Amino acid sequence: MKIALPKRWINRTLVLLGLFGVVFQLTAAVYAWWHGISLQAGWLLTLAAPLLCVASGAIPALQLQKEAQ
Numbered sequence: 001m002k003i004a005l006p007k008r009w010i011n012r013t014l015v016l017l018g019l020f021g022v023v024f025q026l027t028a029a030v031y032a033w034w035h036g037i038s039l040q041a042g043w044l045l046t047l048a049a050p051l052l053c054v055a056s057g058a059i060p061a062l063q064l065q066k067e068a069q
Contacts, residue, residue, distance in 0.1 A: 006057055008065040014057030021050025 006012050025047050032039050056062045 006063070006067055008063070008067055010065045011057040011063050011067065014053045014064070016057075018050040018053030018055075018057065021053065022047060025050065 005015055029039065029043065031037075056064065060067065
């Protein structure tokens with residue numbers, strides 16, 4: 001199974017922004033843990049938005065611009 005970015009620019013942008021958001025959220029969590037800062041109780045829910053962006057760009061049923069087969 002080969003993983004590749006979508007070809008349409010909107011789908012590709014959604015995937016890239018979502019991946020950036022996931023990396024940013026995890027980096028912020030590690031930073032807070034390292035410095036002993038307590039996180040809010042539902043901090044894992046903040047990953048929902050970037051993961052939804054990734055899903056909207058990568059899953060064909062959720063794509064805004066349908067990819068050519």
